[in-house]
Amino acid sequence: MDRRLIAHRGEPLHWPENSLRGFRAVLAAGACYLETDVQITLDRTPVLSHDDSLLKMTGRDLPVTQTRLADVLALPAGQPARFGARFASERIPTLGAFAALLAQWPEARAFVEIKLASIQAFGVEAVVDLILDALDPVRAQCIPISFEYPALQYLRANTGLPLGWVLPGYSDANRMLADRLAPEYLFVNRRHVPRASASLWPGAWRWAAYTANRPAEVERLFTRGFDLVETNDIRRLMHSLKGQTA
Numbered sequence: 001m002d003r004r005l006i007a008h009r010g011e012p013l014h015w016p017e018n019s020l021r022g023f024r025a026v027l028a029a030g031a032c033y034l035e036t037d038v039q040i041t042l043d044r045t046p047v048l049s050h051d052d053s054l055l056k057m058t059g060r061d062l063p064v065t066q067t068r069l070a071d072v073l074a075l076p077a078g079q080p081a082r083f084g085a086r087f088a089s090e091r092i093p094t095l096g097a098f099a100a101l102l103a104q105w106p107e108a109r110a111f112v113e114i115k116l117a118s119i120q121a122f123g124v125e126a127v128v129d130l131i132l133d134a135l136d137p138v139r140a141q142c143i144p145i146s147f148e149y150p151a152l153q154y155l156r157a158n159t160g161l162p163l164g165w166v167l168p169g170y171s172d173a174n175r176m177l178a179d180r181l182a183p184e185y186l187f188v189n190r191r192h193v194p195r196a197s198a199s200l201w202p203g204a205w206r207w208a209a210y211t212a213n214r215p216a217e218v219e220r221l222f223t224r225g226f227d228l229v230e231t232n233d234i235r236r237l238m239h240s241l242k243g244q245t246a
Contacts, residue, residue, distance in 0.1 A: 004222065005237055006033040006111065008211050008230040009050065016057065016079040018048040020093045020101055027105045029235045033228065034102070035111040035145075038095055038131055039064040040118040041072055046095035046134045052117035056081065057092060065121035069094070095134040102138045110138075111164055111185075114146040124150050132159070145187060152181060164208070170194065175201050185228075190221060200225045215240040 010022025018036050026034070037050040041064055055061040058075040078087030095112075102110055112135065118127045128144075128151055135142050144155055145164030152163050164185030167174055170192045178186060183205055190209040193200070200207050209221045210230035218229050218237060231237050 003032045004228055005031070005218075005234050005241075006035050006208065006210075006228055006230040007031045007234040008035050008232050009037065010034070011232060011234055012079075013213070013232045014235075016077060016083060016087050016090050018050065018057075018093070019077070019087070019090050020097060021087070021090065023098065023101060026234050027101070027108055030238060031108065031234050033109050033111065035113065035230055036098060037113045037115055038118070039115050040122055040127055040130060041069045042066055043068045044122070044126070044130055045069040046131050047072060048093045048095060048098055050115070052115070054092070063117070065118055095131065099135050099138045102141055106141065109141050109143060111143050111145045111187075113166070114144060114148060114151045116148055119148055119151060124148070124154050127151070128154050128158075143185065145185065149177060149181070152183065156181065167192070178203065178205070187230075193224075213237070 007026040009017035010019055011026050015022030023034060036048050038046045039049040039052055040046055049064050052063050052065055053061050054064060057077040057079055059080050060075055072092050076088045077092045078090045102108060114127060114131060143162045143164055145166055146152055147166045147168055152165055155161060155163055162184035164187055165178060165181060165183045166187040170188055185208055186205045187208045187210060190212060206227040207225060208228035208230060209226045211232060212218050212221060212229050213231050213233045215237060221229050
């Protein structure tokens with residue numbers, strides 16, 4: 001298993017993002033870390049979706065948070081603007097189905113991102129509790145992450161799970177918040193980190209950068225001090241970096 005690369009939304013260069021087919025392919029290839037996004041349907045079922053709108057995945061501009069699960073599952077979700085009809089049989093997966101897949105690879109770990117739109121629709125506690133319930137069979141394999149600091153505070157106060165904060169910016173104010181929360185992981189857009197000579201904030205956390213797809217770019221991030229890198233092309237990168245992973 002590769003322990004420095006994170007399969008960002010599965011492998012969206014080759015499969016519909018957040019699809020079970022994409023996650024299954026990268027797990028079978030030896031990916032250790034996955035990243036996925038969760039939204040909550042109107043009838044309060046967690047599903048894998050980065051956007052609140054279903055437009056990108058289905059061609060229908062319907063908010064997940066205002067659509068019942070049965071209606072979500074009825075829509076082909078093959079990301080038609082990118083892949084045409086190639087993946088027309090795909091559907092938006094439930095978080096429960098993702099958990100069942102993850103259970104087949106007990107050494108794999110999943111970063112599960114809690115999204116703002118669902119928090120705005122249903123509240124922090126309800127959203128986090130729904131996600132934790134769906135992940136319960138594989139909770140030990142999961143690391144909740146979010147841009148939303150209150151969601152992470154709630155998780156820290158009520159669970160013993162490792163956490164990841166996705167930084168909204170690389171600033172002194174956010175560094176103080178990171179010190180206060182002490183997450184196990186800090187995620188940051190690679191473009192938001194200052195000049196290459198500046199050191200990453202020291203702390204007990206592990207640093208993860210997103211998103212990089214070229215081997216030379218990934219190597220620069222590791223040299224810079226990042227522990228993990230999210231990528232949309234993990235199988236190719238695992239092959240390119242073979243023998244160099246820890």
